[in-house]
Amino acid sequence: MTKVKGIAASSGIAIAKAYKLDMPDLTVSRDTVEDAAAEVAVYDAKVAETREEILTIKEAALKNLSEEEAAVFDAHLSILEDPELAGQVKDKINAENLNAAAALEDVANTFIAIFSSMEDAYFKERAADVKDVSTRLKANLLGKKLPNPALIKEEVVIIAEDLTPSDTAQLDKNLVKGFATNIGGRTSHSAILARSMEIPAVVATKVITEEVNNDDMIVLDGLTGDVLINPDEAVIEEYKAKAAEFAAYKAELKTLVDAETVSTDGHKVLLVANIGSPNDLAAVKENGAEGVGLFRTEFLYMENDELPSEESQFEVYKTILEGVDGPVVVRTLDIGGDKKLPALPMAEEMNPFLGVRAIRLCFEREDVFRVQLRALLRASVYGDLHIMFPMVATVQEFRRAKAIVDSVEAELKAEGVEVAKYELGIMIEIPAAAVLSDKLAKEVDFFSIGTNDLIQYTFAADRMSATIAYLYQPFNPSIIRLVRKTIESSHAEGKWTGMCGEMAGEPMAAPLLLGLGLDEFSMSATSILAQRKRIRALSYADCKVLANKCADECFTMDEVVETIKAETGISD
Numbered sequence: 204m205t206k207v208k209g210i211a212a213s214s215g216i217a218i219a220k221a222y223k224l225d226m227p228d229l230t231v232s233r234d235t236v237e238d239a240a241a242e243v244a245v246y247d248a249k250v251a252e253t254r255e256e257i258l259t260i261k262e263a264a265l266k267n268l269s270e271e272e273a274a275v276f277d278a279h280l281s282i283l284e285d286p287e288l289a290g291q292v293k294d295k296i297n298a299e300n301l302n303a304a305a306a307l308e309d310v311a312n313t314f315i316a317i318f319s320s321m322e323d324a325y326f327k328e329r330a331a332d333v334k335d336v337s338t339r340l341k342a343n344l345l346g347k348k349l350p351n352p353a354l355i356k357e358e359v360v361i362i363a364e365d366l367t368p369s370d371t372a373q374l375d376k377n378l379v380k381g382f383a384t385n386i387g388g389r390t391s392h393s394a395i396l397a398r399s400m401e402i403p404a405v406v407a408t409k410v411i412t413e414e415v416n417n418d419d420m421i422v423l424d425g426l427t428g429d430v431l432i433n434p435d436e437a438v439i440e441e442y443k444a445k446a447a448e449f450a451a452y453k454a455e456l457k458t459l460v461d462a463e464t465v466s467t468d469g470h471k472v473l474l475v476a477n478i479g480s481p482n483d484l485a486a487v488k489e490n491g492a493e494g495v496g497l498f499r500t501e502f503l504y505m506e507n508d509e510l511p512s513e514e515s516q517f518e519v520y521k522t523i524l525e526g527v528d529g530p531v532v533v534r535t536l537d538i539g540g541d542k543k544l545p546a547l548p549m550a551e552e553m554n555p556f557l558g559v560r561a562i563r564l565c566f567e568r569e570d571v572f573r574v575q576l577r578a579l580l581r582a583s584v585y586g587d588l589h590i591m592f593p594m595v596a597t598v599q600e601f602r603r604a605k606a607i608v609d610s611v612e613a614e615l616k617a618e619g620v621e622v623a624k625y626e627l628g629i630m631i632e633i634p635a636a637a638v639l640s641d642k643l644a645k646e647v648d649f650f651s652i653g654t655n656d657l658i659q660y661t662f663a664a665d666r667m668s669a670t671i672a673y674l675y676q677p678f679n680p681s682i683i684r685l686v687r688k689t690i691e692s693s694h695a696e697g698k699w700t701g702m703c704g705e706m707a708g709e710p711m712a713a714p715l716l717l718g719l720g721l722d723e724f725s726m727s728a729t730s731i732l733a734q735r736k737r738i739r740a741l742s743y744a745d746c747k748v749l750a751n752k753c754a755d756e757c758f759t760m761d762e763v764v765e766t767i768k769a770e771t772g773i774s775d
């Protein structure tokens with residue numbers, strides 16, 4: 204048995220065979236064949252096989268995407284069966300006795316070159332589609348398996364270098380029991396998605412793709428970050444027992460779905476969910492969230508090659524506001540950094556995380572920002588809307604963003620459109636904003652602390668880097684002081700503070716944040732019930748003393764962690 208350790212990114216135990224999601228070598232030979240007619244028959248058979256695969260992918264995609272979005276697979280089918288393409292491949296096989304894979308590659312390359320050279324964006328896209336389809340067909344002709352999460356037919360643990368958010372979104376959680384990757388961090392987007400889909404995951408193992416072969420038996424422990432490769436029966440049994448224990452614990456949590464989040468001495472806080480799309484609303488309800496504390500709207504922009512229209516955004520915001528019983532905090536576009544947008548090409552920057560990101564980009568592209576704000580304000584009549592700007596660093600930036608909202612509101616009202624009451628707030632994720640929160644609190648309606656970025660910027664440590672992951676220190680006294688300062692600033696002005704970074708859902712953060720007076724905890728829906736159980740067992744008065752002790756007396760994160768463990772018995 205080999206053991207690989209990574210970062211535990213999504214809890215739970217997975218026991219299944221490995222499925223490696225890496226690209227096989229698709230180099231083709233120029234070998235000729237003796238029987239051209241037989242080779243043409245092979246080609247036809249492989250086209251049929253590929254057709255079935257694309258249909259399977261489409262079906263799987265329909266679980267996560269709309270009919271319209273899944274229509275790209277219909278385009279793939281017509282390319283596959285295009286008589287021009289098939290005709291040229293067959294002519295080549297017959298004329299040159301070339302093997303089918305090489306003939307296909309030649310013809311597909313010509314098609315791709317022609318489409319790529321066209322000015323029209325529609326045809327340029329077709330080039331990408333031809334490449335996609337021909338690669339799939341070529342893999343089948345070579346007898347190689349192209350990895351695709353949607354083609355998985357049995358229970359597996361996925362092993363990959365990394366998973367893109369769209370890879371992750373396509374996973375069928377009934378079959379994909381877990382995944383382990385070489386890179387990533389606890390707050391990388393695939394990790395966040397894994398938690399919201401309740402798929403156990405271990406990331407940042409550095410070596411998992413080297414250590415594992417397809418069909419190896421894998422035990423993945425998303426609670427500790429351990430991945431065991433080909434363990435013996437006794438170890439598997441031990442982990443089966445651990446998995447059953449975990450399932451029983453989860454069943455107990457389900458009894459708290461309708462309970463209030465209140466401390467033993469009567470201090471009430473709000474536990475709300477982070478969401479990425481209307482698909483997450485079911486999990487919001489199932490996990491007893493009292494609202495939405497962060498809707499990451501960038502997923503709306505990332506799933507298409509075109510910017511989402513005002514109308515399509517309006518429908519999404521309306522659906523969410525109508526579907527949630529409680530406050531809904533919608534974050535305006537936060538793109539840049541690790542999140543790129545096909546429809547909004549951006550100049551390469553030396554330090555994208557320190558560059559034109561989030562609200563900064565919205566100032567650069569006020570046209571795009573205004574479309575989002577129009578859709579949001581129009582949807583305000585359907586629920587308790589809170590609009591939140593990401594990455595605000597200065598008071599002037601907030602004023603500038605608010606002025607744009609005011610102008611969009613005036614524009615809508617002039618058109619006779621009704622706009623209901625809403626709140627306007629900012630994320631506190633840049634240290635400058637936390638330090639100046641006393642002034643910002645006079646102008647905003649609320650704060651929400653984005654610890655994922657606040658920690659990255661406070662420690663000057665890239666949140667995507669596995670090597671310096673040790674600097675992800677939510678419990679460092681420096682962070683606790685910034686959080687305390689932010690909460691105190693808001694309360695002094697009669698405003699409220701939430702937290703929507705991953706820290707809000709961490710077990711040991713429960714006593715700390717409760718004690719600091721945090722009003723709203725926003726996290727992956729699947730973390731809510733466990734956090735509710737912890738908070739209901741804590742005394743607010745005791746936690747206040749504990750939190751101040753951690754902020755004022757401790758020197759290191761380890762000391763804070765030890766103090767919390769010693770005084771509450773909570774550990775991670």
Ligand code: PEP
Pocket residue numbers: 390497499537632652653654655656657703704705
């Ligand atoms: C954060 O930075 O804490 C946050 C919630 O935003 P994101 O993770 O989307 O950057």
Ligand code: MG
Pocket residue numbers: 593632653655656
């Ligand atoms: Mg952020």
